[in-house]
Amino acid sequence: MNSRFAVFTAPLLLAATLSSALALANGDDEEPAKPNCPKGQVWDRKSQKCVMQTSSLVPDADRTDYAYRLAxxxxxxxxxxxxxTLKNPNTAKALNYRGYATRKLGRTDEGIGYYLQSVKLDPQYAQVREYLGEAYVIKGRLDLAQEQLQQIKSICGNTCExxxxxxxxxxxSLKT
Structure with a gap:
């Protein structure tokens, strides 16, 4: 009885583990920190509280994630x-989030520039390709958006977010 159970559950456990690992490898980002800090402050995971964004104790990763939350x-x-305020602003994630914020402010061409820099740093980063594709949709460049869609498909398939x-x-965009 136990060996039959193991035969059926082992593949399920392996599949679950692999799908989680694949999601992380494909650049899926965790949701940003939930606390909503006042203006000029950032969530510090280590201390589990909002601190002044000028604090040198807050690592770039926390700043980057919280910037995305703000956006x-x-x-x-x-x-x-x-x-x-990042010590290293030239990471794929930071450039992607900078592109996102500038695009949402209506500065689509500037956002595309940041997205392209991010893609250059990490061509397998599915989220930046999504946002780049969305920027191309705004610009009416559906051909370029479709290229990004195909790139995303090669990274994580056609079922990823x-x-x-x-x-x-x-x-x-085709309906309008």
Missing amino acids: RDGRYEEALALLD EYQDLAEAIHD
């Missing part, structure tokens, strides 16, 4: 100001 909350200028979101943006 997702519509606080684009604050996100950009926080990204300006990045693929689905960009496919939807392309589809919606």
Whole structure:
């Protein structure tokens, strides 16, 4: 009885482990920290509290993740100001989030520039390809958006969130 159970559960456990590892390898980002800090502050994971964004104790990774949180909350200028405090602003993630905030501010061409820098640093980063594709949709360049969609498909398939979101943006642009 135990050996039959092991025969059936072992493949399921392996599949779950591999899919989680694959999601991380494909550049899926964790949701940014949940606390909503006041303007000029950033969430510090280590101390588990909001601290002044000028604090040298807050690592770039926390600053970058929180900048994305700010941008997702519509606080684009604050996100950009926080990204300006990074010791190393030239990471794929930081450039992607800078592109996201500038695109959402209506500066689409500038955002595309940041996305392209991010892609150059990490061609397998599916999220930046999604956002780049969405920027191309805004510009009316559906051919370039489709190229990004195909790149995403080669990274994580056609069921990952990045693929689905960009496919939807392309589809919606064809309706208008």
